Amino acid sequence: MVTTDFEAIEAVRHDLRDFATRNDLSHVVVVNLASTEASRVPHAAWQRLEDLDAALARGGDILPASALYAYATLAEGFAYVNFTPSVGSRLPALCELAIRTGAVHTGSDGKTGETLVKSVLGELFARRNLRVLSWFGQNILGNEDGRVLNDPLHKASKIRSKDQLLPKLLGYAPETHVGIDYVPSLGEWKIAWDHIHFEGFLGGRMSMQFTWNGCDSLLAAPLVLDLVRLVELAHRRGERGVFAAAASFFKDPMGTDEQRLVAQDEALLAWIARR
């Protein structure tokens, strides 16, 4: 029976090795597609691998589930992709681990709907020098993700991930609000309404609204398939550590501050074309 974080990691490592052996695989890619974890206070041992290993050896509740899986994956030298806003491999100690074992990892939080649109519209407002006064976004969804996000602690992780985009795109921080609410009748559908209030020439105030009506899984699935192929390619090319070229796939990309979709995508295309 698993009672400590250390034992949990060992159990997952065992399962991963077993999976590779049974399927005759030289390399495995692990993708986190679980519902968003509850937000939690950072632990002092998250910063350095040495401290983290010491804390794990002492026992106790040090890492959230997503980071336990990330640790196990990276320790085996396998690739890890965090498609959620959960902690995953984002901790400095885990980044250190990946470099050491030569594992590739990336994340986090798949950019499939409202934030995807935001990432091109935000750039439009910046390039046209139309000052965004407020950007109010409201998401309603009916699937299991929506049910989990209805819990304020889980919602906090998601909103943090969705809300850090605009200041980076605009160069200043407008009034923003990101709401997420669970509406069971919607089932697999996720509907977002965004209202953007902006100021143009001579202080004239105007607005724009959009409604996005998407099916979460249909939008996520092809991104997940591409990510698996891309991190595998990165592994074969001998890369190690954070795979930053995948930024266009994520709301909160690792290894770069670039949030403009076109620039992210061009960087990916350039990486792919390279050899």
Added chain:
Amino acid sequence: MVTTDFEAIEAVRHDLRDFATRNDLSHVVVVNLASTEASRVPHAAWQRLEDLDAALARGGDILPASALYAYATLAEGFAYVNFTPSVGSRLPALCELAIRTGAVHTGSDGKTGETLVKSVLGELFARRNLRVLSWFGQNILGNEDGRVLNDPLHKASKIRSKDQLLPKLLGYAPETHVGIDYVPSLGEWKIAWDHIHFEGFLGGRMSMQFTWNGCDSLLAAPLVLDLVRLVELAHRRGERGVFAAAASFFKDPMGTDEQRLVAQDEALLAWIARR
């Protein structure tokens, strides 16, 4: 009294020279901000300057008003900017004239609202490989432009300009519709509703809508000011003919097929930084 196109051009040239002299100017920038002209059948003499001059010399109705002004401006070596979907300086014969006199010119049709949004959203759908099935856009506006566009012949010029964007952005032609209707109560406001129907993974169909609520003049004015400064800079840098670096300002840019806003804007920034 002006009775032929030739005499009209001479009269405008005289006015432009007179304006320059009275204000002690070495160079003048002319911007076409008139309401959209009626669409008309191309004239055989529009293709080559030699033919155009011969036709003008014979007399008759050969050029629309916008092109008469463009001819006069370019003939004086002055800069011409076409902020409307009217013909302006777009005719091959006038491009030839500009090269000959060393005049700078650009256009056409200021990209201020619905098409501006389209130019970034269209690229988003292309880059995410979400297939656009149909894109229905409806504009309502209450100003003089709206009144003029209510005439089917004038509307045809505008719709052609607004509707050629998507195939270039997407690489295929979805079902499209661009409606423009005059709603006097709206005054200076221009409201656009766009409905985009698209197909994702496994043929799943989803949709997006947006409403743009803008004040036409407040959106156009700063673009016009920047265009004047940019074509003047191009003139001082010794450029001649079509000024293609201004593509991001226009729905139907001259001298380039690039319709992606970010690429257009990067090209402009590169041109500005150059020396």
Added chain:
Amino acid sequence: MVTTDFEAIEAVRHDLRDFATRNDLSHVVVVNLASTEASRVPHAAWQRLEDLDAALARGGDILPASALYAYATLAEGFAYVNFTPSVGSRLPALCELAIRTGAVHTGSDGKTGETLVKSVLGELFARRNLRVLSWFGQNILGNEDGRVLNDPLHKASKIRSKDQLLPKLLGYAPETHVGIDYVPSLGEWKIAWDHIHFEGFLGGRMSMQFTWNGCDSLLAAPLVLDLVRLVELAHRRGERGVFAAAASFFKDPMGTDEQRLVAQDEALLAWIARR
């Protein structure tokens, strides 16, 4: 072979009688659910039954298809429901025929979506004394009805039916526009966007928008079933001529000028409860 309107009516009467006999029916209800007919210039013989019969006897193209079926149905004493904006039984001569044969009939144009919403929102604006300045409605649909309405002559019939509502609800005529466009990718779906510009206290201008996302057939089918039962009940109650109590079902009701949905529905409930 049928060559005149008179022969066409005789052929339909024969088919109706034959249908009744084969199915052992004492009464038949005919519902017009065909796509909207092209609009046509009224014929002088439409006003009085005597003139119509004389014209039919002389031969020639006097009635549109919908009216031929209505004539045949009413002549047999059967009930006729016009669920389309086509002419149907609306002609004074056919109303006269229904009274003579004791047939019940009603229409026209099922109120299933945009106009349904309009009929309650329009009343809201009237009761709150908020002055509607303009009401712009745009419908897009992808089914066979949409394909037929793409023809300007057919569209004219539909728009007339949809656009006569607001002046009756409001007591004055605001600027209005009703657009209908065919967007094949939408299939069975019909999407309407309405923008309402209105004026409140001290001339303050505000607006409201709605989008209706409905499936035409799912909205129409239960209305058709109820109409069949209601006109049959009216027939059994011994009513004859226009059945005005069905006004709530139609965009352009027969036998009443009442356009307010609640009042229409209350009138129907009162009629049902009667006896």
Added chain:
Amino acid sequence: MVTTDFEAIEAVRHDLRDFATRNDLSHVVVVNLASTEASRVPHAAWQRLEDLDAALARGGDILPASALYAYATLAEGFAYVNFTPSVGSRLPALCELAIRTGAVHTGSDGKTGETLVKSVLGELFARRNLRVLSWFGQNILGNEDGRVLNDPLHKASKIRSKDQLLPKLLGYAPETHVGIDYVPSLGEWKIAWDHIHFEGFLGGRMSMQFTWNGCDSLLAAPLVLDLVRLVELAHRRGERGVFAAAASFFKDPMGTDEQRLVAQDEALLAWIARR
């Protein structure tokens, strides 16, 4: 200095009498237009006037500010209108007081925007037998009311008032959500987005959205003026206690469960016509 609820009531009564004397008025109408109070736990003494008076005599914090003003007004026999979702004169003890002194009072919470639209659309869905699955409403506003409602305790009062409408209109309780958020840049404007998910024939699922873009004060002011005139008329007609005929003005009307706007308005018109 005022230290108890009893003294506060006495002070307001003194001010009201003084105001009447200075302006030579025989009757005064008090309207509560303050921002929404924080929600609070009901006090046992709110049910009967005898208990309330005893509790007030003993001292202590028994009534919220809105009820102190209501008590003072009704005790003087003056009319009281509660245009907010605060407690006001809604307490059974205060209703008893009004009957005793012959004062007229009504409320509560002016129906000016989103809920106004809800009250006619909800009835539409009920009458057409389209089953509402979920109704999600989100309000954003920038004025002082928005600032106060940003406090969860104050927001709770408002949401309770806005959210009790649909079950009464529909006869069943769909999934509902009413959000209110403060977006300072909007100033006096209040924007509501509502998404309605409904089920039609054979379980077919469809949806409707609306956006309301109103100026709160311009919508409220004429209602307040009419209410003052109506309660004054009720007073002159010798009515006493709750003035239920004003239901159409309120989100949470007193003295009636009727929530359908047309029925409310017809009741008011009938009351006015009566003599």
